[in-house]
Amino acid sequence: MEETASVKISRKESKFTRRKFDVYIDDHRRIGILNGETTTIQVTPGQHTLKVKSLSWIKSEDVVFSADEAIPADLECGYHGKRLVFLIIGLVLVIFAVDVAFLLVMTQSPAGNSLAQYRWYPKILIWVLYFILMSRPGMILYAKKSQS
DSSP, X not given: OOOOEEEEEEEOOOSSOOOOEEEEETTEEEEEEOXXXXXXXXXXXXXXXXXXXXXXXXEOOOEEEEEOSSSOEEEEEEEOHHHHXXXXXXXXXXXXXXXXXXXXXXXXXXXXXXXXXXXXXXXHHHHHHHHHHHTSTTSSEEEEEOOO
């Protein structure tokens, strides 16, 4: 009979989304975990790596943990709630500032009307930078060993 160890994974309740997280252990998808859910996975004893994904580009950093037959590993995952809110508010404020700057240039400058066709370029660049920033592992989601 093969020896197994338990890994308890808890997902913190979030008001941001009800999207299921995919839990990967050693780069293999094991389960999906819902908002506020706690589940247990059986693994072989030893060192393992856990990663959580919400979408293919939104993922947590890798967490290395040790699973033992006698002591189950206790992990938790969730959203960085405040960080996500500040990133979204920051994006909206930057886009608003760029829009106001373009309106000022267009109304104050004789060449302003010729710039109107380029009004969307900075906004597109800001969106691209935003998604690059958001796709960094651990920026939106976290996975960590529980403190209990």
